[in-house]
Amino acid sequence: MTGLHSPEVSVLETTDVYSHLDPAALRHADSLKWTLYGEDVIPMWVADMDYPVAPAILNALQDRLTRGLGYPQLMGDPLLTRLIQEKAATQGLTDLPAEGVALLPGVVPGIFAAVHALTAPGDGVLTMLPVYHPFHLSINDQRRVVQAAALKDSGTRWEIDWEALEGAVTPSTRLMLLCHPHNPTGRVWNAEELGKLRDFALKHNLYVCSDELHADLSFADALFESFAADPRVRGRTVTLTGPCKAFNTAGLGIGAMLSHDAALIKRLKTAVGGLMGHPSALSITMWQAALQEGGPWLAETVAYLRGNRDLLQAFLAERFPYIKSYAVESTYLAWLDVRSHPHAGDIQQVLLEQARVAIHNGPVFAPDPQKADYQGFIRVNFATSRALLTEALERMAGVLGGDVE
Numbered sequence: 001m002t003g004l005h006s007p008e009v010s011v012l013e014t015t016d017v018y019s020h021l022d023p024a025a026l027r028h029a030d031s032l033k034w035t036l037y038g039e040d041v042i043p044m045w046v047a048d049m050d051y052p053v054a055p056a057i058l059n060a061l062q063d064r065l066t067r068g069l070g071y072p073q074l075m076g077d078p079l080l081t082r083l084i085q086e087k088a089a090t091q092g093l094t095d096l097p098a099e100g101v102a103l104l105p106g107v108v109p110g111i112f113a114a115v116h117a118l119t120a121p122g123d124g125v126l127t128m129l130p131v132y133h134p135f136h137l138s139i140n141d142q143r144r145v146v147q148a149a150a151l152k153d154s155g156t157r158w159e160i161d162w163e164a165l166e167g168a169v170t171p172s173t174r175l176m177l178l179c180h181p182h183n184p185t186g187r188v189w190n191a192e193e194l195g196k197l198r199d200f201a202l203k204h205n206l207y208v209c210s211d212e213l214h215a216d217l218s219f220a221d222a223l224f225e226s227f228a229a230d231p232r233v234r235g236r237t238v239t240l241t242g243p244c245k246a247f248n249t250a251g252l253g254i255g256a257m258l259s260h261d262a263a264l265i266k267r268l269k270t271a272v273g274g275l276m277g278h279p280s281a282l283s284i285t286m287w288q289a290a291l292q293e294g295g296p297w298l299a300e301t302v303a304y305l306r307g308n309r310d311l312l313q314a315f316l317a318e319r320f321p322y323i324k325s326y327a328v329e330s331t332y333l334a335w336l337d338v339r340s341h342p343h344a345g346d347i348q349q350v351l352l353e354q355a356r357v358a359i360h361n362g363p364v365f366a367p368d369p370q371k372a373d374y375q376g377f378i379r380v381n382f383a384t385s386r387a388l389l390t391e392a393l394e395r396m397a398g399v400l401g402g403d404v405e
């Protein structure tokens with residue numbers, strides 16, 4: 001059999017491998033996802049995919065290892081910068097200057113840097129709830145003030161609550177942290193919503209940090225549009241991007257901050273100075289390969305993930321009529337509202353201890369997890385084989401049952 005890692009492997013064989021994942025091999029001591037909980041637990045929590053890295057990336061890494069591992073082009077790798085500029089242009093960030101591209105050791109450091117550079121202690125920073133938890137850590141840990149507006153459930157999808165957003169702004173608000181596509185609801189903000197968000201940022205004179213890390217995992221036919229695609233907001237926006245979600249390379253750690261205003265990038269760099277560190281040589285090689293050769297692999301992977309998303313939604317509709325969840329438009333993370341179940345109050349423990357399935361608990365996605373906002377919601381990572389996904393859902397059904405009183 002041709003191994004996934006051989007250079008000549010076809011993309012169809014790639015997704016065939018996804019259908020035959022071996023939990024024993026995945027449960028390697030290297031993997032946080034597979035080792036945090038017990039041996040018999042199916043892990044559907046942290047946002048890694050269970051799939052091997054793209055052959056093009058593996059080949060590039062192997063080739064890179066044949067050369068020395070001295071300092072890479074850490075002042076700004078010219079090839080990677082150009083590839084990032086080209087990629088950004090396809091998402092509406094046309095004419096991005098090379099000085100407006102700065103590499104990061106990961107996207108989360110970019111979130112922290114944006115909060116640090118663009119606000120002062122005591123300033124307000126806007127977020128929309130629920131959201132990926134480092135958004136709130138970056139505000140709370142740096143003694144800024146979370147000003148959160150909850151998204152609203154329209155009955156067909158999660159939407160921005162414009163009144164709540166207006167209500168959350170104060171004269172001390174300096175920055176809006178946007179998650180686009182949105183983790184954990186899987187929304188990709190559409191053209192109308194992006195237009196309103198831009199008007200909102202202009203009206204309140206806000207900086208915007210738009211975390212677009214999941215942009216390449218979109219299931220929609222429409223091309224992904226960056227928040228800063230509109231020239232009106234380019235001077236006030238830092239866009240964060242990276243390869244780790246689409247190419248499953250979080251262990252290599254790299255990202256980039258982008259802005260049409262090179263001075264804004266300089267401001268972020270200066271504010272964090274030597275604390276930021278630099279990306280590794282292997283991560284730079286990996287991202288180059290992903291951008292140059294990873295397209296077909298990514299298309300196959302997204303198609304496979306779309307199938308998993310549909311399997312999940314169909315299973316939920318048929319077997320868990322009391323769970324509310326909308327098909328995600330991007331990401332491999334589904335946001336499930338299980339509040340009507342009698343075990344809503346201890347859903348994570350019940351699923352872990354009885355179903356042996358590990359999920360992310362709702363309160364993690366609120367500013368103060370101790371307050372238990374979003375208790376009864378769970379985030380489920382469906383980037384695994386259909387067999388493992390089905391097994392996890394069957395286990396959940398066995399414990400939660402098909403009906404609630």
Ligand SMILES: Cc1ncc(COP(=O)(O)O)c(C=O)c1O
Nearest residue numbers: 047106107108132183211213255
């Ligand atoms: C929206 C978002 N931003 C950032 C990250 C993490 O990025 P990194 O590992 O590059 O710091 C994640 C990881 O799941 C994420 O979902």
